[in-house]
Amino acid sequence: MDAQLLRSTFAVVERRAEHAVTFFYSHLFWHNPGVRELFPEDMAPQRDRLFAALTHVVTRLEDPGLAGYLGQLGRDHRRFLATPALYSAVGTSLLAAFAHTAGAAWTVEAEKAWTEAYGRVADLMKAGAQESAAAGQPAWWDADVVRHERYGDDLTLLTVRPRQPYPYLPGQYASVSSLHVPRVWRTYSLANAPRPDGTVDLHVSRVADGLMSTALTSRLRVGETLRLSSPGGALTARTPPGKPRTFIAAGTGWAPVRALLEEAAADEPELEGRLFLVARAKEYLYGRADAERLSALIPGLHVTCITAAPCRPRDQATERLVQALRSSLNWPAHDVYLAGPPAFLTEVAEELEDLGTDPARVFHDRLPAVGRFAERPRSRAEWLIEPPPLHWHDPAARAPQEP
Numbered sequence: 001m002d003a004q005l006l007r008s009t010f011a012v013v014e015r016r017a018e019h020a021v022t023f024f025y026s027h028l029f030w031h032n033p034g035v036r037e038l039f040p041e042d043m044a045p046q047r048d049r050l051f052a053a054l055t056h057v058v059t060r061l062e063d064p065g066l067a068g069y070l071g072q073l074g075r076d077h078r079r080f081l082a083t084p085a086l087y088s089a090v091g092t093s094l095l096a097a098f099a100h101t102a103g104a105a106w107t108v109e110a111e112k113a114w115t116e117a118y119g120r121v122a123d124l125m126k127a128g129a130q131e132s133a134a135a136g137q138p139a140w141w142d143a144d145v146v147r148h149e150r151y152g153d154d155l156t157l158l159t160v161r162p163r164q165p166y167p168y169l170p171g172q173y174a175s176v177s178s179l180h181v182p183r184v185w186r187t188y189s190l191a192n193a194p195r196p197d198g199t200v201d202l203h204v205s206r207v208a209d210g211l212m213s214t215a216l217t218s219r220l221r222v223g224e225t226l227r228l229s230s231p232g233g234a235l236t237a238r239t240p241p242g243k244p245r246t247f248i249a250a251g252t253g254w255a256p257v258r259a260l261l262e263e264a265a266a267d268e269p270e271l272e273g274r275l276f277l278v279a280r281a282k283e284y285l286y287g288r289a290d291a292e293r294l295s296a297l298i299p300g301l302h303v304t305c306i307t308a309a310p311c312r313p314r315d316q317a318t319e320r321l322v323q324a325l326r327s328s329l330n331w332p333a334h335d336v337y338l339a340g341p342p343a344f345l346t347e348v349a350e351e352l353e354d355l356g357t358d359p360a361r362v363f364h365d366r367l368p369a370v371g372r373f374a375e376r377p378r379s380r381a382e383w384l385i386e387p388p389p390l391h392w393h394d395p396a397a398r399a400p401q402e403p
């Protein structure tokens with residue numbers, strides 16, 4: 001593959017990403033009438049995923065891990081019912097969108113390089129999908145809802161029972177789909193260590209105008225079925241025994257931390273550590289009782305709960321957390337496990353670095369943001385000065401990775 005040529009054409013297309021994405025989907029749906037039904041009714045959150053995935057590939061062309069990433073991506077795409085015919089239709093529309101958007105940069109050589117590159121990508125993805133099907137892995141796991149508990153208007157704790165064994169590691173997440181919002185998938189952390197009865201907890205915080213979180217909070221009933229994707233994420237335990245650690249969880253970021261602590265309570269109850277549990281207000285501190293139960297099982301775990309003061313904005317809890325982190329000692333010795341809203345992760349990770357924590361020992365997953373293109377599109381100058389952050393559901397992060 002001519003990596004240089006691929007990158008230079010992609011750089012041109014990327015500056016008109018919004019336009020290219022619109023052209024791509026129009027072309028795909030117009031020329032392949034059955035394909036529209038495979039995508040959610042509301043395409044807005046879906047639209048930038050294509051570019052996120054492509055950027056990931058184009059910026060890692062020489063990365064030896066790319067083949068593994070694409071294999072995982074193909075495996076993950078089985079839940080979208082991606083067939084070989086769909087791969088080929090997508091390739092045709094992608095090249096048409098690039099040709100339309102790249103203008104003079106779309107030379108014969110560029111077209112050849114992209115045809116070859118897409119062919120490689122699609123082959124690796126299809127091989128990943130075939131491998132997982134041959135290994136007997138389902139395209140998704142059907143899971144029956146056995147508990148649905150509301151906390152106030154915005155929080156729901158679900159327990160589901162997958163119908164087939166569902167292997168995962170504590171701290172991982174899954175994409176979840178419900179018939180209430182067909183073909184929409186959203187990621188939620190798995191909130192418990194694997195149990196003998198196979199049940200899995202999910203913590204859902206309702207997002208204003210969020211299709212899935214509103215359906216799961218308000219319309220889902222016990223007895224209904226959800227679909228779970230294969231688990232992903234790298235927020236898994238990797239601290240050597242005896243090394244102290246800190247867990248910091250904000251909002252439903254409590255879910256993966258709870259799973260990690262349940263695992264530790266069973267495997268390493270002698271661990272020395274601290275847990276900071278952050279919530280926007282007292283009534284949202286739904287994990288407190290569980291945290292206390294776990295600290296009784298792990299006597300060396302010190303728990304601090306932090307909320308915003310009454311009538312103060314929810315982010316004041318983060319300011320209070322930062323104060324608490326500054327008065328805690330011994331940061332260079334600690335591994336830190338961090339979960340919560342993306343902006344919270346960024347702010348706290350920076351603070352921890354200032355406090356002397358080794359950035360390579362701060363572990364967090366960034367769950368994919370949705371609807372980035374709902375924002376005002378950036379001008380070309382803005383893209384050049386400050387390229388937007390990348391958001392993608394990175395299946396390469398599925399296996400625990402040692403830093």
Ligand SMILES: NC(=O)C1=CN([C@@H]2O[C@H](COP(=O)(O)OP(=O)(O)OC[C@H]3O[C@@H](n4cnc5c(N)ncnc54)[C@H](O)[C@@H]3O)[C@@H](O)[C@H]2O)C=CC1
Pocket residue numbers: 188189205206235250251252253254255256278279280281284308314315316317318319338339340341342343344347364365366367
């Ligand atoms: N593995 C992970 O990192 C996980 C992340 N999450 C994410 O956590 C979030 C949970 O949502 P909710 O429970 O509604 O949380 P929330 O909106 O109530 O926020 C909880 C706390 O996080 C802090 N926070 C929120 N936004 C912030 C910002 N912009 N800057 C600084 N601090 C901020 C505040 O202290 C707030 O009190 C979702 O975004 C979800 O995707 C959820 C589960 C796992």
